[in-house]
Amino acid sequence: MIEDNDLYPTTFHSANTLEEAGELFNRLDNASFLSGGHTLLPTMKQGLASPLHLIDLTRITEMVGIALEGDVLVIGAATRHMSVAFSALVQKTIPALAALAGSIGDRQVRFRGTLGGSVANNDPAADYPAALLGLGATVVTNRRSMKAQEYFVGLFQTALGSGEFITQVRFPVPRDAGYAKFRGAAARYSVVGVWVTQGGADVRVAVTGAGDQGVFRHEGLEAALEQDFCAGSLESVVVQHEGLLSDLNASAPYRANLIKVLCRHAVHHMGGIFSLK
Numbered sequence: 001m002i003e004d005n006d007l008y009p010t011t012f013h014s015a016n017t018l019e020e021a022g023e024l025f026n027r028l029d030n031a032s033f034l035s036g037g038h039t040l041l042p043t044m045k046q047g048l049a050s051p052l053h054l055i056d057l058t059r060i061t062e063m064v065g066i067a068l069e070g071d072v073l074v075i076g077a078a079t080r081h082m083s084v085a086f087s088a089l090v091q092k093t094i095p096a097l098a099a100l101a102g103s104i105g106d107r108q109v110r111f112r113g114t115l116g117g118s119v120a121n122n123d124p125a126a127d128y129p130a131a132l133l134g135l136g137a138t139v140v141t142n143r144r145s146m147k148a149q150e151y152f153v154g155l156f157q158t159a160l161g162s163g164e165f166i167t168q169v170r171f172p173v174p175r176d177a178g179y180a181k182f183r184g185a186a187a188r189y190s191v192v193g194v195w196v197t198q199g200g201a202d203v204r205v206a207v208t209g210a211g212d213q214g215v216f217r218h219e220g221l222e223a224a225l226e227q228d229f230c231a232g233s234l235e236s237v238v239v240q241h242e243g244l245l246s247d248l249n250a251s252a253p254y255r256a257n258l259i260k261v262l263c264r265h266a267v268h269h270m271g272g273i274f275s276l277k
C-alpha cells in the first residue's frame with residue numbers, strides 16, 4: 001500500500017508503435033500514458049497519482065509531426081509545444097495557433113510539453129482547448145475520432161476511455177483566427193483566454209480559463225461578430241458571470257469582464273496573439 005509522500009518503484013516503458021502502447025496498457029496493472037511529463041510527474045510527486053507503470057508515447061513516429069492534408073492541419077499528439085510554435089507550416093496556415101503554443105508556460109514547459117498531453121489533461125486554464133473548440137478540431141485516438149465539442153466533458157474530464165490515447169488533432173484551416181490571453185503571474189496559464197475564428201459567415205468564440213465546466217463557446221459574442229465582425233459590435237453583449245470560476249486569480253465578475261475585453265483584443269489581433277502580462 002502506498003502512503004502519501006512515500007517513494008515507490010515505477011517502471012518506465014517506451015512504446016514504439018500505437019499497437020504496442022495499447023498492448024502495454026492492457027497487460028500492465030495500474031499504468032499511465034506519459035508524454036511531456038509536465039503535468040503527470042508533478043502530480044506523482046504530490047502523491048495525487050501513483051501509477052506503477054509509465055508508458056511513454058513520444059517515440060511513436062506516427063504521433064510526432066505536423067502536416068497539411070488538403071485544408072486540414074494535422075498535428076501529432078506527441079508534438080511538443082515548441083515544435084508547433086516554430087513550425088513554418090503552422091505559422092503560415094493558422095498563425096494564431098503557433099502564437100498560442102509559443103505562449104504556453106516557459107521554455108522548459110514548451111520544450112517538453114505536448115499537444116496530446118495538454119488536451120488529455122484538459123486543465124480548465126490550458127490554452128489548447130480554446131483553439132480546438134474554436135476551430136472545430138477533431139481529436140483522433142487509437143480507437144476513434146471525435147469533434148472537440150464531444151471530446152471536452154468537464155473540468156479535467158474528457159471523453160477518453162480507459163486505455164484510449166490521443167494520436168493526432170486535426171485542425172480545419174480557417175479564413176482567420178486570433179487569440180487573446182490574460183496570463184497568470186506564476187505558471188502563465190490563462191486566467192482567461194479567448195479564441196476567435198472567422199470562417200466566412202460563421203464565427204466561433206471559445207473561452208478557456210473561465211468556465212466552471214472548462215472550455216466553452218460564447219453564443220452572444222459569436223452572434224454579435226457574425227452581424228458585424230469588428231470589436232465595436234461587442235459593446236452591447238452582456239457576459240454573465242454565473243457559471244464562471246472564482247479563485248485566487250480572479251472573481252467570476254472579473255472573469256466575465258475579461259472575456260469581453262479579451263474578445264475585443266482577439267478581434268484586433270487576428271492572425272496572432274494578444275497577451276496581457
Ligand SMILES: Cc1cc2nc3c(=O)[nH]c(=O)nc-3n(C[C@H](O)[C@H](O)[C@H](O)COP(=O)(O)OP(=O)(O)OC[C@H]3O[C@@H](n4cnc5c(N)ncnc54)[C@H](O)[C@@H]3O)c2cc1C
Binds near residue numbers: 038113116117120160
Ligand atoms: C510551470 C508550468 C507552466 C505551464 N503553463 C501552461 C500554460 O501557460 N498554458 C497551458 O496550456 N499549459 C501550461 N502548462 C501545462 C503544459 O502545457 C503541459 O505540458 C501539459 O498540460 C501536459 O502535457 P504533457 O505532454 O506534459 O503531458 P503529461 O504530463 O505527460 O501527461 C498529462 C496527462 O495526460 C495523459 N496523456 C499524455 N499524453 C496523452 C495522450 N497522447 N493521450 C491520452 N492521454 C495522454 C497522461 O497520462 C496524464 O494523465 C504548464 C505546466 C507547467 C509545469
